[in-house]
Amino acid sequence: MVxxxxxxxxxxxxxxxxVDVDEIGGESLSSLLVVYPWTQRFFEHFGDLSSASxxxxxxxxxxxxxxxxxxxADGLKHLDNLKGTFSSLSExxxxxxxxxxxxxxxxxxxxxxxxxxxxxxxxxPCAQAAFQKVVAGVANALAHxxx
Amino acid sequence: xxFSEDDKRSIKGIxxxxxxxxxxxxxxxxxxxxxxxxxxxxxxxxxxxxHGSAQVKGHGKKVADALTNAVGHLDDLPGALSALSxxxxxxxRVDPVNFKLLSHCLLVTLANHHPADFTPAVHASLDKFxxxxxxxxxxxxx
Numbered sequence: 001m002v003x004x005x006x007x008x009x010x011x012x013x014x015x016x017x018x019v020d021v022d023e024i025g026g027e028s029l030s031s032l033l034v035v036y037p038w039t040q041r042f043f044e045h046f047g048d049l050s051s052a053s054x055x056x057x058x059x060x061x062x063x064x065x066x067x068x069x070x071x072x073a074d075g076l077k078h079l080d081n082l083k084g085t086f087s088s089l090s091e092x093x094x095x096x097x098x099x100x101x102x103x104x105x106x107x108x109x110x111x112x113x114x115x116x117x118x119x120x121x122x123x124x125p126c127a128q129a130a131f132q133k134v135v136a137g138v139a140n141a142l143a144h145x146x147x
Numbered sequence: 148x149x150f151s152e153d154d155k156r157s158i159k160g161i162x163x164x165x166x167x168x169x170x171x172x173x174x175x176x177x178x179x180x181x182x183x184x185x186x187x188x189x190x191x192x193x194x195x196x197x198h199g200s201a202q203v204k205g206h207g208k209k210v211a212d213a214l215t216n217a218v219g220h221l222d223d224l225p226g227a228l229s230a231l232s233x234x235x236x237x238x239x240r241v242d243p244v245n246f247k248l249l250s251h252c253l254l255v256t257l258a259n260h261h262p263a264d265f266t267p268a269v270h271a272s273l274d275k276f277x278x279x280x281x282x283x284x285x286x287x288x289x
């Protein structure tokens with residue numbers, strides 16, 4: 001469970017409302033695949049990932065980024081019960097997708113960087129701290145059902 | 148870790164763009180790190196860590212200057228950072244996990260202030276650069 005103060009909750013929802021969520025999703029996933037190319041191992045069926053621009057323009061990456069970020073956004077509405085919210089996704093990532101949970105932490109940091117990139121000045125240290133709590137909570141929730 | 152010609156171009160390119168602001172960014176990255184990861188403050192009990200602290204500004208400048216030196220010696224980071232490597236191994240002994248935290252905050256700061264220049268390729272090269280510097284600084288730990 002994440003413990004955000006009321007001020008942090010307000011910061012998170014306020015800033016989230018200001019970004020183009022789909023763009024954040026696409027950028028976060030693309031960055032993950034470009035900065036940590038070994039993460040491409042999960043997406044061999046996505047076609048051309050051979051260069052940064054191929055990744056950024058890849059329609060499947062964008063679509064998957066959108067899927068992932070909308071799921072993340074769902075988490076933002078249930079900060080008091082992240083483990084419950086992500087329970088079946090956790091099982092899926094363990095049993096079917098076989099994704100090392102370290103990847104959730106890497107992606108969480110890519111989301112932070114994308115937010116910083118888009119929000120500029122408003123992404124203060126306080127804002128970063130609040131969002132870091134959220135991404136850590138989501139990563140832990142997604143790892144919770146691993147066995 | 149090996150830097151490609153593209154990596155070197157990306158790193159030097161953004162370093163030139165940032166220019167004189169780097170020292171400010173060093174301080175901002177430290178401030179973010181202390182705030183977001185409070186365990187990192189344990190290495191600075193002797194510092195005033197409040198917002199705008201002169202000590203944090205001074206330390207940010209030190210970190211920025213060391214990184215600038217490293218950018219000038221991408222083909223020989225162990226050589227260029229040898230003295231700092233000794234310092235971190237024998238005197239400061241900052242746990243290796245903390246270098247990742249500062250590196251992340253440096254990336255957050257650069258993305259924040261230079262959105263147009265912080266492309267995915269530049270991001271990747273910078274991440275490699277900070278990881279390499281971190282490896283060199285912890286290389287004599289044991």
